[in-house]
Amino acid sequence: MEALQAIITRRSTRRFEDRVPSRELLDKVIEAGRHAPSGHNNQTTHFIVLTDRKVLDELATLVSEEFSAMDSKPGMYVSMSNSIQRAKKGGYVFHYNAPVLIVAANRIGYGNAMADSACALENMMIAANALDLGSCWINQLHWLTDNDRVRAYLNTIGLEENETVTGALALGYSADGLPCRTPLERKGNPVTYICP
Amino acid sequence: MEALQAIITRRSTRRFEDRVPSRELLDKVIEAGRHAPSGHNNQTTHFIVLTDRKVLDELATLVSEEFSAMDSKPGMYVSMSNSIQRAKKGGYVFHYNAPVLIVAANRIGYGNAMADSACALENMMIAANALDLGSCWINQLHWLTDNDRVRAYLNTIGLEENETVTGALALGYSADGLPCRTPLERKGNPVTYICP
Numbered sequence: 001m002e003a004l005q006a007i008i009t010r011r012s013t014r015r016f017e018d019r020v021p022s023r024e025l026l027d028k029v030i031e032a033g034r035h036a037p038s039g040h041n042n043q044t045t046h047f048i049v050l051t052d053r054k055v056l057d058e059l060a061t062l063v064s065e066e067f068s069a070m071d072s073k074p075g076m077y078v079s080m081s082n083s084i085q086r087a088k089k090g091g092y093v094f095h096y097n098a099p100v101l102i103v104a105a106n107r108i109g110y111g112n113a114m115a116d117s118a119c120a121l122e123n124m125m126i127a128a129n130a131l132d133l134g135s136c137w138i139n140q141l142h143w144l145t146d147n148d149r150v151r152a153y154l155n156t157i158g159l160e161e162n163e164t165v166t167g168a169l170a171l172g173y174s175a176d177g178l179p180c181r182t183p184l185e186r187k188g189n190p191v192t193y194i195c196p
Numbered sequence: 197m198e199a200l201q202a203i204i205t206r207r208s209t210r211r212f213e214d215r216v217p218s219r220e221l222l223d224k225v226i227e228a229g230r231h232a233p234s235g236h237n238n239q240t241t242h243f244i245v246l247t248d249r250k251v252l253d254e255l256a257t258l259v260s261e262e263f264s265a266m267d268s269k270p271g272m273y274v275s276m277s278n279s280i281q282r283a284k285k286g287g288y289v290f291h292y293n294a295p296v297l298i299v300a301a302n303r304i305g306y307g308n309a310m311a312d313s314a315c316a317l318e319n320m321m322i323a324a325n326a327l328d329l330g331s332c333w334i335n336q337l338h339w340l341t342d343n344d345r346v347r348a349y350l351n352t353i354g355l356e357e358n359e360t361v362t363g364a365l366a367l368g369y370s371a372d373g374l375p376c377r378t379p380l381e382r383k384g385n386p387v388t389y390i391c392p
Contacts, residue, residue: 003326006199007228007319032203034385036318037333040275043384052392077307079236111273112335115363118314119321120385122232123203126322130199137233139308158388167311188239189230189316192354196248 001130009181010125013134016172020051020099025131029171030102032127036119039112045120045166048103048158055157056101063140064092066147080143094140098170103141103154105163117166124169129181134174141165197326205377206321209330212368216247216295221327225367226298228323232315235308241316241362244299244354251353252297259336260288262343276339290336294366299337299350301359313362320365325377330370337361 030047038045050056067087086092095101104121106113121137128135144150145165154165174180226243234241246252263283282288291297300317302309317333324331340346341361350361370376 001199003197003199003202004224004228004323007323008231010231010233012233028200030387032200034382034387035204035206035379036385037206037208037321038385039273039333039335041380043382045385047385047387048390049387050390052390054392055390077235114310115314115333118311119318122315122318123322125233125315126319127200127203137235137311139235157390183231184237186230186239189232189234189241189243191226191230191243191245194244194246194248194251194353196250 006126006130008183010129011180011182011184012136013174013179014096014136015175016096016098016134016170017175018099019173021133021172025133026100028131029124029127029133033102033120033124036116036123038116038119042110042112042116044107044110045117046105046160046163047120048105050101050103050157051099056095059101059153060093060095062150062153063094063144066144066150067092067140079139083140095138095168095170096136098172100171101138102169102171103159103165104167104169105159106166108162108164113164114166121167121169128171129179132178133171134179136170138168138170141168202322202326204379206325207376207378207380208332209366209370209375210292210332211371212292212294212330212366213371214295215369217329217368221329222296224327225320225323225329229298229316229320232312232319234312234315238306238308238312240303240306241313242301242356242359243316244301246297246299246353247295252291255297255349256289256291258346258349259290259340262340262346263288263336275335279336291334291364291366292332294368296367297334298365298367299355299361300363300365301355302362304358304360309360310362317363317365324367325375328374329367330375332366334364334366337364
């Protein structure tokens with residue numbers, strides 16, 4: 001797919017088929033992420049690629065339990081508040097039961113950690129779209145990166161002691177066929193031109 | 197250009213021709229940025245597109261003056277320390293004399309501000325590469341977003357009171373011809389697979 005087309009038509013997918021994309025496809029998506037730019041060419045974004053259903057289920061249960069023990073507060077980011085409310089209702093699966101979750105982590109205390117990882121996640125979302133895969137940015141593990149139980153679990157699957165979770169990507173085949181590629185209208189993201 | 201190719205071959209350009217790319221090309225790059233995903237579909241990344249040489253020069257002088265008044269500290273991010281040292285030597289131009297600087301800003305206090313803006317900047321870097329333009333992430337205005345003089349100047353060219361600079365993009369034709377498209381080897385950005 002042509003680059004500008006892949007960028008403009010990328011949409012978030014939140015319903016996935018069970019089947020795991022081939023390792024060849026996954027590797028293409030991950031290579032796209034690994035080729036993102038990084039501050040001072042640090043290349044410290046760490047990709048933890050989860051396709052093990054047991055691990056994905058354990059993580060979903062853990063995240064649901066921890067959110068259900070939290071309370072929404074005034075001024076809280078609406079998506080986090082929604083996660084808490086859904087977890088309290090039960091049956092909450094933060095990764096939309098995607099067959100693949102790619103967790104992005106970076107060094108604790110590194111000022112460009114979020115910027116670098118976000119560039120990598122965006123690269124992977126565009127690559128996924130170009131490969132007819134659906135994807136969605138997942139923030140819950142970032143919000144819970146300092147939660148004791150979540151952190152302890154993530155440490156068992158590869159998160160290093162000096163790393164913080166910056167974001168994640170749910171990835172797989174859209175359950176609604178090809179990813180919806182009608183660009184969502186941009187009413188925000190304003191542009192100011194300062195020209196001669 | 198094919199999407200995966202555009203992603204893998206994107207490299208940072210730090211030497212630019214003087215000529216400003218056409219408005220049509222600039223608009224394609226900016227549309228790519230505006231179509232980045234955002235938390236809860238907030239669409240609050242604000243793009244300030246500078247092609248006015250006078251403004252670019254004033255900004256370079258201001259940034260150089262403010263950095264030259266600062267001191268490197270132990271543990272400081274190496275790129276910021278380099279900016280201070282170069283500014284003290286004189287002749288420091290943070291935007292590499294690119295003919296276009298796109299400043300990305302987002303809402304103060306919004307937790308996804310950096311993530312959303314970084315996705316937009318990455319989209320624009322990929323789009324630039326696909327359009328045979330060179331680009332480079334620029335961090336200096338982000339570092340100086342709370343500097344009184346820099347902030348006051350940015351307010352005169354469109355930065356809103358409730359916005360913080362998250363990053364910027366130097367953009368233009370590479371002075372070395374087509375952008376270098378040999379992918380830089382990835383020695384870092386490690387991958388951990390957790391498969392069944």
